Amino acid sequence: MAAEVLSAAGHPVVIAEAMPSPARKFLMAGKSGLNLTKDEPAQAFVARLQGGVAPAPVPGAPPGYFGEEELRAIVAGFGPAEVMDWARGLGVELFTGSTGRVFPIRMKASPLLRAWLARLGGQKVTLRTRWRWTGFGGGLAFDTPEGPRTIRAGVTVLALGGASWPRLGSDAAWVPWLREVGAGVAPFRPANMGFRVDWSPAMTPLQGAAVKGTRLSAGDLDSRGEWVITRGGIEGGAVYEISAVLRDGAEAGVDLMPDLDVGALAARLARPRGRLSVGNWLRRALRDPVKVALLLEWGRPLPVDAATLAARIKALPLRHAGPMGLERAISSAGGIEATALTRGLELRALPGIFAAGEMLDWEAPTGGYLLTACLATGHHAGLAAARHLRQRA
Incomplete structure (x- = not known):
């Protein structure tokens, strides 16, 4: 130029x-x-x-x-x-x-x-x-x-x-x-980089999976875009939007259901579980297996009552091990x-x-x-x- x-x-x-x-x-x-x-x-x-x-x-x-x-x-x-x-x-x-x-x-x-x-x-x-x-x-x-x-x-x-x-x-x-x-x-x-995450073996099948329909928050920033689960962490546009403040020490959270308020989500979670396993019950409630996997990865131990679990789903801690290096930023x-x-x-x-x-x-x-x-x-x-x-x- x-x-x-x-x-x-x-x-x-x-x-x-x-x-x-x-x-x-x-x-x-x-x-x-x-x-x-x-x-x-x-x-x-x-x-x-x-x-x-x-x-x-x-x-x-x-x-x-x-x-x-x-x-x-x-x-x-x-x-x-x-x-x-x-x-x-x-x-x-x-x-x-x-x-x-x-x-x-x-x-x-x-x-x-x-x-x-x-x-x-x-x-x-x-x-x-x-x-x-x-x-x-x-x-x-x-x-x-x-x-x-x-x-x-x-x-x-x-x-x-x-x-x-x-x-x-x-x-x-x-x-x-x-x-x-x-x-x-x-x-x-x-800058504009992904973050390292020490995933448990349960997340291995989800490497490369896109995370859609969530809200990421860090400091005063929010992002509603997509992001991706990788073998070594998380990347993608939504992560990049909050990466500067996240890199500099701000705590981050994930709202897995941003289009439902806590009350509506709690009502959905309060329905009888019947004989469903915890995983299948959550998949029915959240309607997205990727979101369920993230909840089980970052949200344990899961609260028992519906209202507290709904609050956890709406403010799931984003747990990471620091930014990825310059070679991938x-x-x-x-x-x-x-x-x-x-x-x-x-x-x-x-x-x-x-x-x-x-x-x-x-x-x-x-x-x-x-x-x-x-x-x-x-x-x-x-x-x-x-x-x-x-x-x-």
């Missing part, structure tokens, strides 16, 4: 890509349907950009964390409406789902990426693959297929990603180089601190060098927020880099 802004301003641009092909995490994001953005007012959009924890400064966040004020200014220049216009300008038709999430009609990322690369090529943008940045040394040093190379550029935009899914290319190898020049970089932590928290950057995302320690995307110390939930904010920071850094070149001319 920064390259598009700079090239549109008439500047020749080189994109140095470490991997054999570009935008691998972008393509991964579109594997199950590319959620480009969320069609909602800018104010509501920004309020969700910190994992649902607002307003700025985020309570308990370390100094240098990007707060709502900084992100509001960035998203104001390239928010949901601009993202949608940008995609349509590349010939990609979009649709908005019932939750406001915006997707390409074809759902995939690859057609959009092909059109984007073609447009960049027409704007004098050169893509060089297998060019791995190795640090500063009289410029920007690279290992390339042709041997070591150094580039001395008028401006540089670093868009090296955070530390999640390192096999896609973002391995945070750049952190020591920026710290050496005095730029503050907060340690990386997983959708994104990462941590990165270059806001105090190390100007409002144009220029590194104070390195004039003429800008940063964008997951390199920055912020996090956002899935659902279009993360991708839109990455595009917005790239757009913002590109505009600031173009101004820098004009001022030097």
Whole structure:
């Protein structure tokens, strides 16, 4: 995105890509349907950009964390409406789902990426693959297929990603180089991740099962989406929505029957059990074997009276053993601190060098927020880099 802004301003641009092909995490994001953005007012959009924890400064966040004020200014220049216009300008038709999430009609990322690369090529943008940045040394040093190379550029935009899914290319190898020049970089932590659970053997048959029709709660956040029971824990959209506060120590609960109040559920549970086993009786009451399995896993010992059991079903403790690692996290928290950057995302320690995307110390939930904010920071850094070149001319 920064390259598009700079090239549109008439500047020749080189994109140095470490991997054999570009935008691998972008393509991964579109594997199950590319959620480009969320069609909602800018104010509501920004309020969700910190994992649902607002307003700025985020309570308990370390100094240098990007707060709502900084992100509001960035998203104001390239928010949901601009993202949608940008995609349509590349010939990609979009649709908005019932939750406001915006997707390409074809759902995939690859057609959009092909059109984007073609447009960049027409704007004098050169893509060089297998060019791995190795640090500063009289410029920007690279290992390339042709041997070591150094580039001395008028401006540089670093868009090296955070530390999640390192096999896609973002391995945070750049952190020591920026710290050496005095730029503050907060340690990386997983974001939008699953949580480890030490399941009992009784849960083995349910590995891969989707959990539907529940409400997850942690801190001030609630989520009604689906989630999945895996061999090592829980993952999925509903879990990701509350992952930031859950990671940071908030207790979580599961309402297995969110569409029934306690009284109605207690009345259902008060019916005579007859000769049914406890498991079969609960399956008849909850009408979902996955919910019954979770109740038996996390809710024992089960209360005897119907009212207390109903309350347990409505507020089942979510028992976990901590977040899954960065290697499986959708994104990462941590990165270059806001105090190390100007409002144009220029590194104070390195004039003429800008940063964008997951390199920055912020996090956002899935659902279009993360991708839109990455595009917005790239757009913002590109505009600031173009101004820098004009001022030097």
